[in-house]
Every structure is written in C-alpha cells, then in structure tokens.
Amino acid sequence: MSDRQAWPGQPYLDELRPGRLETVRLALFATYSVDLSAVAATLLALIGRNNETGSGTAVDFAQAIDTLRDRVRIIIQRGRIARPVALPRIAGILDQFIAEQDHDERERSWHPKIALVAYDCPRGEFRWKLWIGSRNLTRSQDLDVGVLLDGTEKRAKGRVRLAGVGALGATLARAASRTDADRLAEQLEAIWWQAPEGFQLRSLLNGLDEDIPLHAQPPASTIDGITVISPFLSPGFLKTAGKWGPDGSRTLISSMPALVDMANRSSKPLKGFSKILAYAAPDVLPDESAIALLGNEAVTEDDAEPSPLALHAKLVCFHSGDRAIFRIGSANATERAWAGRNSEVMVELEAGDAFTSGLVFLVGKATPVSIEDLAATAPPNASEADALEESRKMLMASWNPTLRRDGERFSIDAGATPLLAYQDHQLHAGSANGDLLPWPSGASQLDLGAVPLSHQSAFIQVQIKGLDGAVRWMQRVVIDPPLDEQRDLAALASHMGLRAFHDWMRAMLSGDTLPVGGGDWDEDTRSPGKRHKGQGYDRLTLEDILIAWARDRKAFGRADRHFAPYVDALLAHGDNLSDAEKADLNELAQIWAIARNRLAS
Numbered sequence: 001m002s003d004r005q006a007w008p009g010q011p012y013l014d015e016l017r018p019g020r021l022e023t024v025r026l027a028l029f030a031t032y033s034v035d036l037s038a039v040a041a042t043l044l045a046l047i048g049r050n051n052e053t054g055s056g057t058a059v060d061f062a063q064a065i066d067t068l069r070d071r072v073r074i075i076i077q078r079g080r081i082a083r084p085v086a087l088p089r090i091a092g093i094l095d096q097f098i099a100e101q102d103h104d105e106r107e108r109s110w111h112p113k114i115a116l117v118a119y120d121c122p123r124g125e126f127r128w129k130l131w132i133g134s135r136n137l138t139r140s141q142d143l144d145v146g147v148l149l150d151g152t153e154k155r156a157k158g159r160v161r162l163a164g165v166g167a168l169g170a171t172l173a174r175a176a177s178r179t180d181a182d183r184l185a186e187q188l189e190a191i192w193w194q195a196p197e198g199f200q201l202r203s204l205l206n207g208l209d210e211d212i213p214l215h216a217q218p219p220a221s222t223i224d225g226i227t228v229i230s231p232f233l234s235p236g237f238l239k240t241a242g243k244w245g246p247d248g249s250r251t252l253i254s255s256m257p258a259l260v261d262m263a264n265r266s267s268k269p270l271k272g273f274s275k276i277l278a279y280a281a282p283d284v285l286p287d288e289s290a291i292a293l294l295g296n297e298a299v300t301e302d303d304a305e306p307s308p309l310a311l312h313a314k315l316v317c318f319h320s321g322d323r324a325i326f327r328i329g330s331a332n333a334t335e336r337a338w339a340g341r342n343s344e345v346m347v348e349l350e351a352g353d354a355f356t357s358g359l360v361f362l363v364g365k366a367t368p369v370s371i372e373d374l375a376a377t378a379p380p381n382a383s384e385a386d387a388l389e390e391s392r393k394m395l396m397a398s399w400n401p402t403l404r405r406d407g408e409r410f411s412i413d414a415g416a417t418p419l420l421a422y423q424d425h426q427l428h429a430g431s432a433n434g435d436l437l438p439w440p441s442g443a444s445q446l447d448l449g450a451v452p453l454s455h456q457s458a459f460i461q462v463q464i465k466g467l468d469g470a471v472r473w474m475q476r477v478v479i480d481p482p483l484d485e486q487r488d489l490a491a492l493a494s495h496m497g498l499r500a501f502h503d504w505m506r507a508m509l510s511g512d513t514l515p516v517g518g519g520d521w522d523e524d525t526r527s528p529g530k531r532h533k534g535q536g537y538d539r540l541t542l543e544d545i546l547i548a549w550a551r552d553r554k555a556f557g558r559a560d561r562h563f564a565p566y567v568d569a570l571l572a573h574g575d576n577l578s579d580a581e582k583a584d585l586n587e588l589a590q591i592w593a594i595a596r597n598r599l600a601s
Contacts (some may be wrong), residue, residue, distance in 0.1 A: 012146070027046055028115075029137060029396070033076065038138050040056075041375055042074070060521065068097075077105065079473055083461050084137065092432040092433060095421045095458035099176050102400070105397070107209070107341065109342050113134055113136060114132055114168075125153075129150060133328065147196065147328055151193045161193070165193075168188075168345065169187075201347070205348060207343065208345060214337070214346055216237075224320055225249030225250060226241065226245045232332040252273040253366050259276060277366035279311035282311060312330055323350060324359070328345065393421075408456075417442055427463070433455055436472075459475070460473065493566050493572075498574070501566060506540060540592075546595060546599075
C-alpha cells in the first residue's frame with residue numbers, strides 16, 4: 001500500500017475564492033457548529049483576501065463586511081457558536097451573517113454541511129459552486145471529507161443536471177430569511193454540474209426538511225462489499241448495514257469510543273462486519289485545519305494531518321468490481337441521521353481508482369481492532385461533561401431570549417425562568433464582549449448594563465457551570481429595538497484606527513489593486529502597544545487623490561461614498577485616537593473636500 005495516496009485535496013476556503021474579475025453574488029452555508037474566526041476567514045476568502053493562515057488585515061476585514069453584508073448567510077444549529085477565550089471585540093459585527101435553526105437537539109439537530117456559492121463573471125455570465133461534506137465551519141483538525149461540484153448554465157461533456165438541488169437551495173434561502181427562494185430554486189434546477197475528474201455525479205440525497213429520511217438502501221447493481229465510515233454509530237443502522245453485500249466483505253471505520261459502545265451492546269450490532277478499524281474520537285474544540293476536496297490539488301506540508309488522527313468523515317461505500325458507488329456528506333451511521341430526525345444532506349457519486357485508492361489510504365491509517373478486544377474495554381461512565389451537555393440542550397429547548405435595548409443599556413429577557421437539567425448547575429450570561437454574570441435565581445431577566453455602540457452585537461455569551469467544569473458558547477438573539485444602523489460604521493472605524501483607514505482609502509482609490517499593510521483583523525489595535533506600532537505610515541495627499549481620479553474616476557466615487565461616514569465614525573468612536581491623530585484626520589477631511597470640489601468643477 002506504499003504507492004497509495006490520500007484523496008487529492010485543497011484547503012476548503014481557497015476553493016471558494018472568486019476567480020479573476022469575479023465577485024460573489026450569493027453564498028449560503030449550512031453547518032452544525034461554527035466559530036467566529038472561521039466565519040471571518042470565510043468572508044475574507046469570498047473577496048479573495050484570505051492569506052495562508054486563513055486571516056487578513058483589518059482593512060481586508062472591513063472590505064469583506066462592506067461587500068458581503070447582504071450576500072452571505074451561515075445557517076447553524078442554535079447555540080452552537082464556539083466562543084474563544086479571547087474574543088476580538090470587532091467579531092460582534094459578524095452577527096449579521098449568522099442565522100440559527102431552533103431544532104430541539106434532544107429530538108433532532110440541524111446537521112448539514114453545505115456551501116452554495118454563486119459568482120458573477122465577466123461578460124454578464126455567472127457560475128456556481130456546491131460543496132457537500134462532513135466538515136463544520138470551524139477550525140477543527142479532524143479528518144473530514146467533502147466533494148466540490150462546479151455548475152454553469154452551459155451544457156458540456158461530463159456535466160449533468162442534479163435533481164433536487166433547487167429544493168435544497170430554496171430550503172437554505174428560506175432558513176436565511178431570503179425572499180427569493182422560489183426564483184433561486186428555478187435557477188439551480190437549470191444548472192449543469194461537473195464532478196471532480198474521475199468521478200460521476202449520480203444523485204442528491206436531501207434530508208434538510210423535517211421527517212424526510214435519506215435513501216439508505218444499496219444501489220440496484222451487484223454489491224461485492226461495503227465500507228461504512230462514521231465517527232458516531234447506532235445499533236439500528238449497523239444491524240441494517242450488516243446485511244448489505246456478502247458476508248466477509250463489510251468494513252466499518254469509526255472512532256474508538258463509538259466502537260467500544262457498540263461492542264458492549266447486547267444486540268451485538270458489530271457482528272455483521274468482518275473488518276473493523278478505529279480512529280481517535282473527533283475533537284469537540286474548534287481548532288485549525290484544511291479539508292480534503294475530492295479531485296483538487298494535493299495537500300501541502302502546511303496542511304499535514306494532525307496526530308493522533310481523529311475521524312469526523314461520513315461515508316457509505318458500495319463496492320462493485322473495480323467501481324464504487326458512495327454517499328458522502330453530513331449523515332453519521334445512525335438511525336437519527338438517516339431516518340429523518342436530523343436535517344442532513346448526502347450526495348451519491350460513482351468512481352473507480354480515483355476513489356478507491358484514497359479509500360485504501362484511509363483504511364491503512366486506521367488501527368484494526370477486534371470485537372472481542374472492544375467488548376473487553378469498559379465504556380466510559382457518564383461524565384460531568386455529559387451532564388453539562390444535557391443541561392445545555394434543556395436550556396436551548398426551553399428558552400428563546402430577547403436582547404432588550406434602552407439606548408446603550410441592555411438586558412437579556414428569557415421570558416421565563418431558564419431551565420437546567422441539574423440543580424447544582426449554575427447559569428451565567430453576558431453580552432458578546434462583556435463579563436459573564438450569574439443569572440438571578442428565579443428571574444426571567446438579566447441586566448447587562450451599558451454597552452457602547454461600537455461593541456453592540458446580537459451575540460450573547462452563555463455558560464453553564466457545574467462542580468467540576470463548565471460549558472460555554474455564544475448564540476444569536478433578536479434585539480428589541482434593533483441596533484442603530486450606524487453600528488457597523490462605529491465598530492469598524494473604532495477597530496481600524498487611522499492608519500488602516502488611510503490604507504483602505506488608498507486601496508479603494510487604486511481599485512483595490514494595492515496591497516495593504518497592518519496587522520491581522522483580530523488584533524487588538526486599542527492597546528497602547530498596538531496603537532503606536534503604526535507611526536510613520538504614508539498619509540494620503542491631494543496629489544494621491546488627483547492621480548487616482550485621473551486613472552479611474554469610478555474608483556474615486558466608490559471611495560468617496562465611504563469617506564465621510566467613516567471619518568465621522570472615527571472621530572465619534574475612535575477612543576484610541578490621540579489628539580495628534582484626530583488633528584491628522586481633520587486635515588485629511590479638508591484635503592478630501594478640496595479634491596471633491598476641484599473634481600466636481
């Protein structure tokens with residue numbers, strides 16, 4: 001097996017970057033969980049400004065917010081926003097890109113992993129990309145897999161229509177509160193889709209809507225064997241899959257905890273599988289990684305697999321001679337995933353060695369285990385983490401908090417006393433960047449105090465604390481009354497500071513073709529050390545503005561639309577500006593006004 005290679009892959013977000021002279025018209029993402037650094041990286045990629053670390057400058061970030069404000073939505077399971085220990089203050093304005101699904105996780109979850117992106121191209125054309133896989137929009141290092149489909153209006157060799165893709169897009173559009181769901185569905189049904197080289201697209205398994213099961217039975221062709229890959233398992237699904245294909249030809253690859261659990265079940269759900277292999281359990285924390293995309297460029301050393309390897313991929317493969325028909329996507333090998341309780345999506349493809357060589361590589365990286373050894377391993381006892389998760393699910397199912405606003409004063413209104421599963425668990429909550437405050441016993445509201453406009457957000461943070469641990473997350477809530485429409489201006493101006501503002505205006509004047517400096521978007525420029533770090537930057541001059549206008553009059557118009565609002569916001573909310581910097585800004589405003597008057601005459 002030394003000549004076998006993993007499926008070729010490319011970092012997930014790099015594949016979603018627009019091409020030269022292209023812009024993103026629409027991007028809808030579906031994911032179970034998300035972390036805000038991954039959301040920022042996604043936005044940066046969609047304007048072509050993500051760097052090799054998935055980050056970008058404060059100017060890039062401001063440009064992404066301004067460009068994609070009404071074009072991008074990320075649909076997640078409610079309450080599944082990971083909160084890092086150090087949350088950048090500016091991250092609060094990412095609230096506008098998040099839409100939460102309120103599934104009761106005790107019964108069902110919003111669990112699909114989808115990226116659906118439309119690009120405007122030169123000469124009035126447009127194209128689509130559709131990614132379906134197992135990866136959440138986080139920085140996880142788990143082993144994940146997905147497939148990327150390219151779509152155009154033009155029919156060509158190897159391209160096929162994908163039945164049901166319109167309904168998929170319409171469901172995402174409605175979940176994102178868009179009003180064009182029906183029109184979007186019509187457009188998508190007319191698209192011709194291309195699978196990666198060596199792969200043939202067969203069908204879409206759409207289980208997004210409630211009580212819609214995924215087709216689980218084998219295809220009609222003769223089956224020589226099956227391979228099931230999933231980090232989570234249930235006895236019912238394994239009992240069914242253990243009857244597919246001839247005996248002695250079934251392989252199961254899963255996480256060690258899931259296999260130990262199944263081996264200790266009295267129903268013996270593993271007995272139908274002749275080969276069982278184990279990986280580590282998937283990581284519950286949002287760490288950094290790239291994703292394997294079938295049919296693209298090979299991973300580089302920077303994308304090396306983590307050690308030990310943890311499995312998060314979901315795949316069911318039916319072997320038939322030298323061909324394989326496989327289903328790839330979000331559904332674990334569980335009844336809950338396939339019977340319609342969860343919202344899930346899979347795509348079915350067919351391939352030969354382009355697929356099987358990568359599958360052999362994946363099998364070779366796993367550890368063979370026997371049912372006897374698994375059964376001799378005692379399953380872990382219910383832990384404090386399990387109890388905290390139980391309280392989290394009960395809370396999320398029983399409350400729908402509203403963030404009440406009176407000027408700059410905020411409070412969380414739960415409507416009723418929040419419910420937890422255990423009496424010794426304590427609830428804390430707070431604004432996105434504020435302190436966590438204990439929830440008053442028996443109360444339905446929590447006062448958060450004053451929050452300045454530049455820090456205001458529809459995100460709240462929540463924590464449930466037990467005797468030996470805690471679980472903490474963020475969620476998006478309704479604000480009543482809504483935030484001031486100047487919130488984004490205040491937040492971005494306060495975060496960028498004067499140097500980044502000069503850089504942004506210079507980049508816009510040049511048609512966004514000049515590289516811009518500055519630190520990463522999530523650096524705290526408000527600290528004294530960061531604030532003075534940028535002294536000596538090149539200030540815009542009247543000559544710069546006039547030269548830019550002579551080269552591209554439209555570029556000056558675009559920059560001019562942003563100039564005055566951001567100057568006002570910098571002066572009003574730039575608490576980190578020194579008196580000298582404020583004087584510099586006022587001088588720049590005077591220069592800009594002179595330029596505008598000259599150019600208008």
